[in-house]
Amino acid sequence: MKKIKYSAAINQAQHLVMDKYESVIQIGVGINTPWYVGQTMNGLLNRYGEERMIDTPVSENATTGIAIGAALSGYRPILTFPRMDFMYYAMDQICNHAASLNYSLGGNSPVPLVIRAIINRKGEQAAQHSQAIHALFMHIPGLKVVMPSNAYDAKGMLIAAVEDNNPVIYIEDRELYEFESEVPEDYYTVSLDKANVELEGNDLTIVSSSYMMHQCRIAVKALAEKKISVDLIDLRSIKPIDSETILNSIRKTGKLLVVDGGWLTGGVAAEIISIVVTQGMQYLKSNPVRITLPDLPAPASFVLENAYYPDNTKIFQSAISLCL
Amino acid sequence: MNEKLNLKESTFISILKSMIRIRFFEENVAEIAKRQEIQCPVHLYIGQEAIASSICADLRNSDYVYSTHRSHGHYLAKGGDVNKIMAEIYCREEGCSRGRGGSMHVIDRNVGFMLSSPIVGGSISIAVGSALAAKMKNKGQVSVAFFGDGATDEGVFYESLNFAIVNKLPMIFVCENNSFSTHLPDFLRQSNTSVSERVKGFNINVDKVDGNNPFEIYKSVGKMIEKARNNEGPSLIECTTYRWLSHVGYWQDLDIGYRKKVDVEQWMNRCPIKFLANELIQNEVITQDEFIKLEEEIKNQINNAVIFAKNSSSPDPIFIMEGLYN
Numbered sequence: 218m219k220k221i222k223y224s225a226a227i228n229q230a231q232h233l234v235m236d237k238y239e240s241v242i243q244i245g246v247g248i249n250t251p252w253y254v255g256q257t258m259n260g261l262l263n264r265y266g267e268e269r270m271i272d273t274p275v276s277e278n279a280t281t282g283i284a285i286g287a288a289l290s291g292y293r294p295i296l297t298f299p300r301m302d303f304m305y306y307a308m309d310q311i312c313n314h315a316a317s318l319n320y321s322l323g324g325n326s327p328v329p330l331v332i333r334a335i336i337n338r339k340g341e342q343a344a345q346h347s348q349a350i351h352a353l354f355m356h357i358p359g360l361k362v363v364m365p366s367n368a369y370d371a372k373g374m375l376i377a378a379v380e381d382n383n384p385v386i387y388i389e390d391r392e393l394y395e396f397e398s399e400v401p402e403d404y405y406t407v408s409l410d411k412a413n414v415e416l417e418g419n420d421l422t423i424v425s426s427s428y429m430m431h432q433c434r435i436a437v438k439a440l441a442e443k444k445i446s447v448d449l450i451d452l453r454s455i456k457p458i459d460s461e462t463i464l465n466s467i468r469k470t471g472k473l474l475v476v477d478g479g480w481l482t483g484g485v486a487a488e489i490i491s492i493v494v495t496q497g498m499q500y501l502k503s504n505p506v507r508i509t510l511p512d513l514p515a516p517a518s519f520v521l522e523n524a525y526y527p528d529n530t531k532i533f534q535s536a537i538s539l540c541l
Numbered sequence: 542m543n544e545k546l547n548l549k550e551s552t553f554i555s556i557l558k559s560m561i562r563i564r565f566f567e568e569n570v571a572e573i574a575k576r577q578e579i580q581c582p583v584h585l586y587i588g589q590e591a592i593a594s595s596i597c598a599d600l601r602n603s604d605y606v607y608s609t610h611r612s613h614g615h616y617l618a619k620g621g622d623v624n625k626i627m628a629e630i631y632c633r634e635e636g637c638s639r640g641r642g643g644s645m646h647v648i649d650r651n652v653g654f655m656l657s658s659p660i661v662g663g664s665i666s667i668a669v670g671s672a673l674a675a676k677m678k679n680k681g682q683v684s685v686a687f688f689g690d691g692a693t694d695e696g697v698f699y700e701s702l703n704f705a706i707v708n709k710l711p712m713i714f715v716c717e718n719n720s721f722s723t724h725l726p727d728f729l730r731q732s733n734t735s736v737s738e739r740v741k742g743f744n745i746n747v748d749k750v751d752g753n754n755p756f757e758i759y760k761s762v763g764k765m766i767e768k769a770r771n772n773e774g775p776s777l778i779e780c781t782t783y784r785w786l787s788h789v790g791y792w793q794d795l796d797i798g799y800r801k802k803v804d805v806e807q808w809m810n811r812c813p814i815k816f817l818a819n820e821l822i823q824n825e826v827i828t829q830d831e832f833i834k835l836e837e838e839i840k841n842q843i844n845n846a847v848i849f850a851k852n853s854s855s856p857d858p859i860f861i862m863e864g865l866y867n
Contacts, residue, residue, distance in 0.1 A: 242677070268677065274707070279666040279700030286670015289655060290605065291678070309697075313660050314667065321646040322656055323638035324864030359865055382867040 316359035344514035366430035373407030418446030471502035571791035586614035591813035612657035633853035662695030691722030752780030
């Protein structure tokens with residue numbers, strides 16, 4: 218099987234769904250320029266034209282409503298936010314409308330909308346160009362929220378998201394774009410609600426997602442040299458959360474380290490630990506540990522960024538402390 | 542007046558029927574609310590009936606309509622099922638939204654009534670999304686967004702307007718200017734209280750009409766619908782009007798002090814239903830007897846809707862999660 222980049226996998230998925238379904242359209246700020254979306258949109262404008270690739274004014278609020286309206290009227294839009302930070306402008310449409318319409322209108326108004334949300338960490342971009350606000354969406358009933366960590370899942374989950382009849386927030390971290398993995402060329406889907414046990418081990422469970430999975434992989438290799446074997450779980454979806462897979466692992470290891478790329482308070486790590494404590498307390502041999510961003514806006518300075526973003530060294534050290 | 546009635550006579554009888562249906566419906570809902578048979582907040586449309594009825598008169602079931610918290614009039618004018626909306630106001634399982642939405646979240650997809658949203662300005666952009674879909678499908682459909690002057694205080698209104706114009710969408714923006722945003726009068730919140738004047742710089746086809754005059758509204762929107770169907774882009778119609786009752790509920794809220802009794806009375810004297818009925822009777826389109834008979838028929842229909850709603854079942858909490866995902 219051919220190895221391709223994460224960004225190429227996203228690109229492939231979009232070519233395949235736009236080819237298969239006439240109803241798939243794309244809309245959003247800067248979708249037709251690599252300036253905003255890297256290489257993920259390569260070839261789409263040429264192949265499908267401006268009618269299906271709608272580059273919009275920076276009107277995130279209206280654009281999101283427009284995507285919802287198109288979704289209610291027979292289309293399956295992919296709406297892209299080149300930075301998650303810009304989504305705050307669209308919160309009314311995402312949370313008040315896309316998420317709850319089907320429920321509050323009695324169940325026959327599906328909103329088949331995919332929202333590609335791009336995290337743009339680091340690069341001295343500071344507080345309003347680098348946020349990872351996935352936990353906010355995890356809180357909203359009616360949304361599905363996925364954040365694939367590798368090219369294979371990126372492709373399969375994007376196709377599954379387009380096929381799904383509900384609004385799906387599909388979160389991608391630009392730091393992952395260059396990472397390669399084996400990806401079949403053909404059309405396939407990956408479930409939107411299953412975690413993946415990427416590595417099996419007995420001493421410790423590490424739960425993570427998206428770019429932080431990459432940091433965990435490095436840490437897990439180093440831990441193996443210290444004879445610590447890790448059950449490494451890639452969440453893939455944070456709404457819904459696959460509790461069963463996590464609890465099964467805790468039953469075996471009794472120890473939990475959660476690594477999330479978002480903020481500490483009210484975040485994904487808090488939710489995972491809450492699940493384990495309320496449903497599997499009896500299996501825990503020690504206090505669960507979480508590694509997240511501090512409750513702080515992202516600083517610009519490179520030096521401060523290094524202090525702000527946790528990396529594999531921190532994961533390694535936390536795992537060692539947990540297993541001592 | 543004869544010139545006006547050269548427009549299709551049967552159309553104005555339909556518009557009159559629609560207006561009476563809305564009036565009786567809302568009067569019934571007010572009574573029900575007063576008797577506390579329902580808890581769901583209701584935003585009544587009494588006084589503004591000419592707008593929904595005249596705008597929707599020539600719309601097809603395949604055309605899209607979007608509404609607001611003040612949803613009942615638009616729903617009924619588009620041909621929505623009267624039993625199902627009444628049951629929804631009672632929050633019953635047989636309601637159009639299965640008791641999950643209530644008065645502010647109504648739907649009848651069979652007639653193109655897509656949704657209502659109580660977030661001020663919240664449904665305008667969604668309506669534009671349907672207009673985008675209509676343009677892509679190229680089957681001559683139009684999309685209509687009803688909203689109040691309060692919604693023009695929201696930024697998303699201008700974003701939506703701009704997008705529809707830039708993309709030449711078959712979209713009609715209907716601003717019902719009743720000059721109040723809940724309690725706050727227009728001159729305390731708007732640099733220019735005329736919405737149609739304010740948006741002229743957008744290069745959109747605009748008209749301002751008397752929202753209590755069905756002839757004016759019908760004539761103006763007819764041209765807009767034609768333009769939209771011919772792919773000639775969006776329009777905005779501003780209809781000046783007045784709501785007789787409170788922002789929410791069955792009372793007149795004169796006690797709050799934001800409007801004067803004399804203003805309310807003046808507008809009530811300009812009742813759009815009385816106006817149209819008189820015109821049609823004077824021009825011998827219908828007789829007084831036919832008008833009374835028409836009122837009786839519609840009264841019965843509304844009474845039956847109340848009976849239907851009361852006989853409907855409450856939603857079963859066992860199924861509370863149903864409809865969250867599709």
